[in-house]
Amino acid sequence: MKLIDEGLVRLDVKASTKEEVISLLADSLDCEGRLEDRDQYVLDVLAREKEFSTSIGFGVATPHAKADSVRVASLGFARLARPLLWGEDEVSMVFQIAVPLAEAGERHLQILASISRRLIHEDFRTRLAAAKTAREVLELLAE
């Protein structure tokens, strides 16, 4: 199973709170059988958020959980129709990460590390913001 596929990319998401976005992406992950326990996963992500908001600035947030509630290492992406307040920052793009506690396959983690690094670069974010379809987003992430 790939880290991310078309079913995990949601564009033009209408949400007004970060909890809504996190739940929505959890539903997408769950729908593809990537979670062991959807509700627990949401709690795990929110617990991480409570420790420290995962807004990284530049309009991007990366909520994540590495927990037993996850079956397959996965990445969900949501682009919001309207920016919302995520902690202290406005956020319009969300990368939601799910990693099983005992992740054996390093490949997924390497991809996540590489995407995390690329998010720091403005050019990558601009292209993500401009992508018109889920397929385009996937192509960008696969570069």
Added chain:
Amino acid sequence: MKILAVTACPSGVAHTYMSAEAIKVACKKAGIDCKVETQGSIGIEDEIGPDDLKGADAVILTTDMPIKNVERFEGLPKVKVRAGVAIKQADALIAKVSAALKDRA
């Protein structure tokens, strides 16, 4: 000027790498030599060795998780910062470190 950094975070999948990259980009912009080691879920990468330590002026360490092998930085000025802050305010962080180093010199 040469700055070293080591980054880590609790899950080791996102902030470790974002903060490493942010520090690298900010140093490059400021024309400062740097090497950043990541201690994440895929292990230690870009490990800072004895050769890298030569001529280094300071080391930035993220504070979200204990950093492994900090003994090697003994005697080097240390700047401790949360990974999230290193990501969001990398330029300001590097400017502050470089100003402090200039003051010392």
